[in-house]
Amino acid sequence: MKLFTAVYHEPGIFNYPLGRKLKKDFADLPWHEIKSHNRIEEMTQRPNSDFPKMKRFLIIGTRKTHRYTENHKISDYLVPFTSSGCTAMCLYCYLVCNYNKCAYLRLFVNREDMMERLIKNSKKGAVPQTFEIGSNSDLVLENMITNNLEWVIPAFAREGRGQITFPTKFASVKPLLGLDHQGKSIFRMSVNPQEIIDHIELGTSPLHQRIQAVNDMCEAGYPVGILIAPIILNDGWKEKYMNLIDQLADGLTEKAKKSITIEMIFMTYSFVQNAINKEAFPEAPDLYDNQSMSGGGRGKYRYRKELRLEAEPVLTDYVRLRLPEARLVYVC
Numbered sequence: 129m130k131l132f133t134a135v136y137h138e139p140g141i142f143n144y145p146l147g148r149k150l151k152k153d154f155a156d157l158p159w160h161e162i163k164s165h166n167r168i169e170e171m172t173q174r175p176n177s178d179f180p181k182m183k184r185f186l187i188i189g190t191r192k193t194h195r196y197t198e199n200h201k202i203s204d205y206l207v208p209f210t211s212s213g214c215t216a217m218c219l220y221c222y223l224v225c226n227y228n229k230c231a232y233l234r235l236f237v238n239r240e241d242m243m244e245r246l247i248k249n250s251k252k253g254a255v256p257q258t259f260e261i262g263s264n265s266d267l268v269l270e271n272m273i274t275n276n277l278e279w280v281i282p283a284f285a286r287e288g289r290g291q292i293t294f295p296t297k298f299a300s301v302k303p304l305l306g307l308d309h310q311g312k313s314i315f316r317m318s319v320n321p322q323e324i325i326d327h328i329e330l331g332t333s334p335l336h337q338r339i340q341a342v343n344d345m346c347e348a349g350y351p352v353g354i355l356i357a358p359i360i361l362n363d364g365w366k367e368k369y370m371n372l373i374d375q376l377a378d379g380l381t382e383k384a385k386k387s388i389t390i391e392m393i394f395m396t397y398s399f400v401q402n403a404i405n406k407e408a409f410p411e412a413p414d415l416y417d418n419q420s421m422s423g424g425g426r427g428k429y430r431y432r433k434e435l436r437l438e439a440e441p442v443l444t445d446y447v448r449l450r451l452p453e454a455r456l457v458y459v460c
């Protein structure tokens with residue numbers, strides 16, 4: 129099955145080499161001109177039940193806003209980069225909170241502008257910084273379409289200061305293994321129990337392939353990390369997540385286990401996601417449970433404090449037991 133069924137593009141994209149390349153690569157699809165990738169009238173008017181169909185549209189434009197946001201977790205800044213949205217359909221995807229049902233993949237062809245800014249910003253400041261370039265999309269998935277990472281990683285290694293980092297749920301890392309990265313790109317894999325991948329992280333890579341990808345990237349010399357995220361506290365969570373941690377301990381190489389960082393993030397869910405999922409995936413598991421979740425403001429739901437207080441020590445203690453050399457960076 130083809131990944132995309134149609135392309136929607138801003139008129140100016142053909143002024144960029146990537147825009148012209150994409151035109152050739154997807155010449156067999158219908159192309160529709162749009163004024164701006166930000167608001168496509170035809171999309172906003174579609175019903176929520178069209179969400180899976182809309183995920184098969186490819187939107188191409190240029191990025192106009194480039195404001196870096198300070199971040200205090202694994203990186204120092206979140207960088208608006210070469211794409212937003214994604215073709216996968218994780219039922220909790222936070223991008224749906226930002227883009228609603230328009231969380232389809234948007235590619236921004238002015239990558240040279242973004243790269244120039246990134247290199248320039250990396251040289252500011254008294255000490256080297258870490259820049260999160262994949263907070264708005266999945267760059268490993270995007271790389272399958274644009275090859276952007278294959279260009280960004282060596283370019284940052286050559287000219288950038290500090291490090292760049294990106295998380296993914298995709299295992300297609302083969303094109304990245306031979307790149308000259310100089311240890312300046314941190315690869316982070318997001319994992320969940322296979323049962324959750326099957327029913328909730330629709331369209332992403334299976335767990336065993338994700339673990340293999342971490343091993344391969346580590347072997348290729350990249351700094352690597354694992355995100356156990358988002359942790360979903362539905363029925364049987366204790367067994368499911370302890371089993372996942374066992375699978376990591378058994379499946380990661382000794383080298384990876386010695387050097388990985390671990391981030392653990394509990395799921396937040398929202399009214400918007402719930403409304404779309406109910407209509408777009410009526411058969412899917414319901415992620416909202418009013419017994420275990422409460423409102424955290426602005427239509428967001430979080431797990432109740434008592435449940436968090438029960439789950440957090442169980443899972444962090446087990447991570448420390450099974451992956452004693454890994455560095456647990458934060459739990460949130």
Ligand code: SF4
Nearest residue numbers: 214216217218221297
């Ligand atoms: Fe969202 Fe990431 Fe899932 Fe894509 S892979 S749908 S960006 S959570």
